[in-house]
Amino acid sequence: MSVVAVGAGTLFVVDDGRIRRVQLPRTWLALDGAADSAAPVPGVGAAGAEEVAVVTTLTAPVLQWARRLCCIADGGKALLPAGALIVSSRTALYRMPLGDPGAGLGLWAGQEGEGGARDGPGMEARFGSVMGLAAGGDGCVYVVDEDSGRTSVRRVDPSGAVTTIASGLQFDPNDAAILPNGYLAIVNDDCLHVLDLGLLPPPDIALPPTPTRPLLPAARTLPGDLAALLERQPDGTADLEVVVGDRTFHVHRALVAARSDYFRQLLGGGFAEGGAARLSLPDADLEAFALVLRFLYTGAVDVPAAQVRPLAELADRLLLPELCRDMQARLLAEVGPESVVDAMLWAEARGPCFSQLLAELKAWCLEHYEEVVRLAGNSMERLAAVLPSLMVELVKGYVGRSAKRPRPA
Template sequence: MGADGQERRPWDFTARGGCWDASTASSYLAGYHAVYRLSSGNVITLVAGHPSQDGRADGPGHSARFGFVDTMTAVGAGTLFVVEEGRIRRVQLPRTWLALDGAADSAAPVPGSGAVGAEEVAVVTTLAAPVALEPRRLCYISDGGKDLPPAGALVVSSSTALYRLPLGDPGAGLGLWAGEEGEGGARDGTGLEARFDHIAGLAAGGDGCVYMVDVDSGRTSVRRVDPSGAVTTIASGLELSAWHATILPNGYLAIATDESLHVLDLGLPPPRDIALPPTPSRPLLPAARTLPGDLGALLERQPDGTADLEVVVGDRTFHVHRALVAARSDYFRQLLEGGFAEGGAARLTLPDTDPEAFALVLRFLYSGAVDVPAAQVRPLAELADRLLLPELCRDAQARLLAEVGPESIVDAMLWAEARGPGFSQLLAELKAWCLEHYEKVMGAAEESLVRLSAAMPLLSVELFKGFMGRPAKRREAAPLCLAFAVKS
């Protein structure tokens, strides 16, 4: 036993459900025949019932018995309501557990509250309910404006109806609120006009509305009931069989099935008694240093006096580090270390080179990666091939292939055919793309195909053979058009 009279030990049970109670700053878990408390200090205590004994007895927590605890909710002021085997049970928690000024857990008695005694033990009572009601789910709405008493209301569901118990009035009882007992359906409306198929979960939003999960033959709808009892369907056709629902602190609706958890962003207001903890402020640490990052920064600082080679491209001069470009590019290594006249020079010229493409090459040589604008894909691929950078050349070719379309495919094939062996794989992939999408190509670029047959008849014949070699159903739409293009 702990100092508060509650039994503490390692517990072995399967939690069937649970709830958060802001008044005691604790979570409460539903075991098979018992209710447990999980305090903010990560301590689990037995609140009421017995782990392995079932029954129907009311009374102090240690002597009370439950059948099969299914679901529960907290209504504040240290009060829980539990549904178990067709009954609604009230669990009144010890007043010494109430958090002081909203403080977190009070696992020990409140100072000055007196010795351990009856007030330290939870008390279980059974709530009177209509004879026709077989309760299944429940939730608590704390604020419904003029349609609810100040203390809020407990909402209880059967399979096809909703009941409401105003809290704070000792003489109040459960009354039918929406739907009809024993009459299924999926009809929006107000109060008794509404119909529900099979209510599988209830959750209270921060706007005073109840959100329910309504299931019909494995398809789920989410329906809202406002404080006046008006029922509105806000989502439907969800292909899942739900058995529980709750609204998370961020307002997302979590729906549990037998095997999975589904989270939906329906724009719901979050519960009022749960708030996300503030993000702890941490000092901003400098980003971790990396070799590619440092070398990229070195390139951006040029000229800073550390470069020992100038490369002139068009009207621009690039200041680079001889050892680095020689190590990263076979072209520069052969040029600077192979006995050529330029080997000892401090200034090189690259004729017939696009300065923008060369700037991208330098970025790749220094950092190992580069973002390529669409307009520079072809110039960069050509220059990478020329400077013996096969990896960069393949990356640029892959970018071109990914962006090709019916209007541009012929031009891309003509360009790749003229580039030489380094582009043979790209040309083969472009041919395959053209054959796969030939009908679209004919519709968008027939003139280009005619130009292709005139400029490169062997390539046109190769495409024609490839097209005729495909299954008949796939080529029957356009063989004559292709033959015309080849013949022209």
């Protein structure tokens, strides 16, 4: 039997030639440095219900060949970013990219039933009898291969190319692992052999750096403290409620007034709401307002793609020009042939604060006009129907650009 852990509580096990995925219950994965009688125990969930590991068998073309397993943490350009599970039979290596639920095992190097060690690319290479696998931190797999009573160590790079890096070893191997110092450890029935091959250990076993001075708590920052203050609400310190949709946000009057001209004017006097303890923002996007608050308190915000436009509109409404410009710049940076017409129509309907964005979108559309027509012709038809003046402007601009291009001699 061979077993490898790939993270997130997932194990892969070779069991009688079959490959099984074992997913541990989430409550088993929590680590707590101190003993806690209330902490979940393996086998028992938070509500007392029994929790068990879920075992599934991988579907593969052949089910009786699996011998060894290892996991590449980062296989380079040839693999998905999540890495890959490597499975060996006696004479071949198979690979399954992790992070893709639909991925299956595919032949990577060697051939089934064709022995005899031979270096080469992918399926042209040959293995005598694979006895051990070890994944390196360079995205390569190191194979301990036995052929005609001789043991060798062979490297398989992310493309599947096989190269022998040590040969003529006089012992029968059982399995292998790369140590934190880069040595390759090979075990047999009664002995452990260690080879200095200068390998790069996988990142999960690399030696931690030796600290040169005692570790100190991270320095506190004003944005960090204000973010924590916002996350604690309501904690009794807020003196203003802002109602958006069906949710009430508890905020600090002085802070939002200092950060937003909209709130400063509304709360500073001259309006009926000036002394109110509760305000309402009708028609505001709830998720966008939560992002606005994060920006007001911390000066920075991580914005999901779906919220770029709603946040730009709300920032304009709440007199936050910096945030509005940032969202417009992001929209321009992410525009493509299929989305540029919709973005232009949206910007044109927003008014003067979006005029610069509209001009930049027009320029982008003119520069990529032929690509837009080829990939998103329907959107150009929509533009002609909804805003014919803009369509005429683009056509004239394209014709003018074409006329200025130098003609071939």
